[in-house]
Amino acid sequence: MDDSSTVIEMFEDLEQTIIENNPSADMERICGAYEYARAAHGEQRRKDGSLYITHPLATAKIIAEMGLDEESIMAGLLHDVIEDTGVTHEEVAKRFGSDVAEIVEGVTKLSRIPFSSKEEEQMENLRKMLLAMAKDIRVILIKIADRLHNMRTMEYQSAEKQREKALETMEIYAPLAHRLGMQKIKWELEDLSILYLDPIAYAEIEAGLNKRMADNAEFFENIQKRITARLRENGIGCMVYGRIKHIYSIYRKMYTQNKEFSEVMDLFAFRVIVSDIADCYNVLGHIHDMFKPIPGHFKDYIGTPKPNGYQSLHTTVIGGEGIPFEVQIRTWEMHHTAEYGIAAHWKYKEGITGKFSGEEKFTWVRRLLESQQDSDAQDFFQALRTDMFSDEVFVFTPRGDVVNLPAGSTPIDFAYNIHSEIGNHMNCAIVNGRIVPFTHILQNGDIVEVQTSKAAKGPSRDWLNIVKSSEARNKIRQWFKKERREENIAHGRSAFEAEMRREFTTLPDITKEDVLPRILKKLAFPTLDEMYAAIGYGGLSAQKAVNRIKDELRTAEKARKKDEADQDQVIHLVHRSKPIHGVMVEGLDNCLVKFARCCTPVPGDEVAGFITRGYGVSVHRKDCPNYIKAVTDPREAGRWVRVNWANSDSDVYQTGLYIVARERSGVVMDIVTVLSSLKIKLVNFTSKNADGAIRASLTLEVRTKNELDAALARLAAISGVTELSRNAG
Ligand code: MN
Numbered sequence: 001m002d003d004s005s006t007v008i009e010m011f012e013d014l015e016q017t018i019i020e021n022n023p024s025a026d027m028e029r030i031c032g033a034y035e036y037a038r039a040a041h042g043e044q045r046r047k048d049g050s051l052y053i054t055h056p057l058a059t060a061k062i063i064a065e066m067g068l069d070e071e072s073i074m075a076g077l078l079h080d081v082i083e084d085t086g087v088t089h090e091e092v093a094k095r096f097g098s099d100v101a102e103i104v105e106g107v108t109k110l111s112r113i114p115f116s117s118k119e120e121e122q123m124e125n126l127r128k129m130l131l132a133m134a135k136d137i138r139v140i141l142i143k144i145a146d147r148l149h150n151m152r153t154m155e156y157q158s159a160e161k162q163r164e165k166a167l168e169t170m171e172i173y174a175p176l177a178h179r180l181g182m183q184k185i186k187w188e189l190e191d192l193s194i195l196y197l198d199p200i201a202y203a204e205i206e207a208g209l210n211k212r213m214a215d216n217a218e219f220f221e222n223i224q225k226r227i228t229a230r231l232r233e234n235g236i237g238c239m240v241y242g243r244i245k246h247i248y249s250i251y252r253k254m255y256t257q258n259k260e261f262s263e264v265m266d267l268f269a270f271r272v273i274v275s276d277i278a279d280c281y282n283v284l285g286h287i288h289d290m291f292k293p294i295p296g297h298f299k300d301y302i303g304t305p306k307p308n309g310y311q312s313l314h315t316t317v318i319g320g321e322g323i324p325f326e327v328q329i330r331t332w333e334m335h336h337t338a339e340y341g342i343a344a345h346w347k348y349k350e351g352i353t354g355k356f357s358g359e360e361k362f363t364w365v366r367r368l369l370e371s372q373q374d375s376d377a378q379d380f381f382q383a384l385r386t387d388m389f390s391d392e393v394f395v396f397t398p399r400g401d402v403v404n405l406p407a408g409s410t411p412i413d414f415a416y417n418i419h420s421e422i423g424n425h426m427n428c429a430i431v432n433g434r435i436v437p438f439t440h441i442l443q444n445g446d447i448v449e450v451q452t453s454k455a456a457k458g459p460s461r462d463w464l465n466i467v468k469s470s471e472a473r474n475k476i477r478q479w480f481k482k483e484r485r486e487e488n489i490a491h492g493r494s495a496f497e498a499e500m501r502r503e504f505t506t507l508p509d510i511t512k513e514d515v516l517p518r519i520l521k522k523l524a525f526p527t528l529d530e531m532y533a534a535i536g537y538g539g540l541s542a543q544k545a546v547n548r549i550k551d552e553l554r555t556a557e558k559a560r561k562k563d564e565a566d567q568d569q570v571i572h573l574v575h576r577s578k579p580i581h582g583v584m585v586e587g588l589d590n591c592l593v594k595f596a597r598c599c600t601p602v603p604g605d606e607v608a609g610f611i612t613r614g615y616g617v618s619v620h621r622k623d624c625p626n627y628i629k630a631v632t633d634p635r636e637a638g639r640w641v642r643v644n645w646a647n648s649d650s651d652v653y654q655t656g657l658y659i660v661a662r663e664r665s666g667v668v669m670d671i672v673t674v675l676s677s678l679k680i681k682l683v684n685f686t687s688k689n690a691d692g693a694i695r696a697s698l699t700l701e702v703r704t705k706n707e708l709d710a711a712l713a714r715l716a717a718i719s720g721v722t723e724l725s726r727n728a729g
Pocket of ligand 1: 055080
């Protein structure tokens with residue numbers, strides 16, 4: 001047979017299928033689409049040598065068998081013209097209407113998605129994306145039909161291509177067909193996939209089934225005749241036929257239950273199709289009367305339909321031959337639903353109400369999907385319930401990973417979804433190979449690439465109004481709060497210190513407790529960092545800040561010098577045997593002594609001194625991580641000095657604690673009460689509540705370690721306290 005007569009025959013066959021399944025379809029429009037597609041594909045050929053148009057024709061036939069409408073059939077005929085020929089979306093729209101053009105465009109887009117070699121997690125996302133991308137569910141149905149025909153004609157593809165497509169079919173299209181209730185197509189897709197994924201097992205099962213069928217042909221025919229006769233006698237109109245299970249279901253049984261082919265029992269099944277539900281139960285009665293039912297094998301999926309809408313009565317019985325077989329009983333409508341799933345629903349619904357209008361089309365799909373609750377798909381539908389179609393957009397990284405964003409998202413959302421550093425340093429966004437502005441709205445299936453640069457300015461405040469995802473918004477806010485703030489503080493501080501150096505010959509320590517509150521008050525900032533940040537932002541000039549506080553600093557300096565003189569050099573300059581700040585520093589006659597802020601030692605703690613560069617001796621606890629780290633550093637070896645506590649209990653020492661407690665009323669009160677009962681002064685208390693816990697930082701004044709230890713013991717005993725530690729490091 002020559003090429004063109006094959007094609008003509010195929011079209012006639014398609015016409016026949018359409019007339020059977022959808023008599024109201026406009027054959028003239030369909031014929032127009034066919035002729036257009038045929039001309040567009042021209043002499044293009046498939047791998048097996050046949051004219052390319054045979055593929056769209058076969059795809060359209062599968063679509064017609066599903067009972068889909070004329071637009072779907074037209075789109076099936078045209079589904080490869082945008083991808084494979086020079087035809088544009090606009091041209092298709094002009095000739096065949098925007099509906100058909102949209103569907104073809106949708107199918108084309110799906111074809112471009114790379115599915116292979118993805119993690120399970122990505123697979124789930126891809127399935128979701130498929131549904132989301134198909135604003136019109138017909139796109140998915142046509143894509144499934146397209147894939148089915150490609151799988152049927154894979155023989156001439158390379159082995160690599162066969163495996164790749166089979167895997168993709170197994171992981172994407174068969175589960176989709178299942179979820180859409182299209183059992184017949186799902187089975188065929190699975191069987192064809194296994195043929196390429198595990199040809200040896202496929203051949204083994206196929207041979208086994210053929211043998212079993214041949215051996216039992218008589219039995220098969222006999223049972224079918226007996227059931228038909230019995231039901232006819234009782235006035236039940238029916239169709240009865242025997243079938244064997246499909247190959248993949250046996251394959252799965254063999255591999256998951258680790259069985260030999262000979263051990264798989266229920267290979268035979270009979271189907272009884274009747275006109276109404278009452279007859280289903282009547283038939284069941286007759287079957288159970290004729291054969292012995294196997295207990296525990298009756299399932300009423302009419303009363304309780306399967307999640308994907310499947311309905312039937314299933315029973316397994318055993319006849320005189322001793323061979324068990326399953327009988328499935330259903331109505332014609334249930335049968336169509338079982339075979340074509342969502343597509344059958346389409347046909348019935350459309351038969352009743354005419355064409356679907358926009359939104360309605362999606363609500364019933366949504367409802368159908370919502371009603372599915374099988375556990376493996378539960379998360380899938382959970383996610384779909386809120387996200388399906390309108391609320392989400394799925395795009396690709398250049399590597400082909402799917403990123404899931406709220407609808408209306410921009411490349412900025414995408415960048416922050418990947419990593420906050422990428423968002424913070426992005427300087428160029430590329431969508432489908434073209435540079436786009438950051439405000440560009442992403443579409444399903446876009447391939448998005450973000451380029452970063454160390455020199456990028458970082459987020460701008462406008463971005464907060466552009467982004468759609470709360471993730472991006474939070475990360476941008478965080479950046480402003482943290483990254484920028486630190487930068488500003490650093491800049492502010494160095495500008496401030498430079499200005500101070502111009503003003504003072506020796507830099508006054510503005511963090512001293514007698515000075516700090518006064519200058520903060522003068523400048524009206526709650527903390528020093530706040531002031532630095534303001535200088536960093538440019539909200540306050542360093543010069544202005546220093547001008548405002550220099551008098552304060554000079555006054556404070558003078559007052560302190562006077563104090564020091566009065567107190568006989570207790571603080572600054574002391575002689576060898578005299579304690580400085582309550583400690584004796586070995587080998588140093590006089591020096592500045594500071595207690596390290598990281599570990600806030602108190603008398604009784606084992607301590608060591610570190611000779612700092614310019615600030616005298618800093619006293620650390622020996623269990624302070626900073627000490628432990630620095631003491632082993634050979635470069636600093638010469639700087640460590642022995643320090644002992646002087647036996648003076650007149651001095652008080654500030655030390656920090658960290659407490660975590662379960663949130664309950666009164667827990668803060670209990671902490672305060674413990675301290676006051678021990679006459680320990682609480683200098684500072686800050687706390688944060690989060691996740692049902694209070695995290696508090698305390699600064700206490702104690703005289704000795706014993707006093708502190710007593711406090712620690714009492715605090716630890718407070719009900720609800722889960723963590724208690726001294727500050728360190
Ligand atoms: Mn195709």
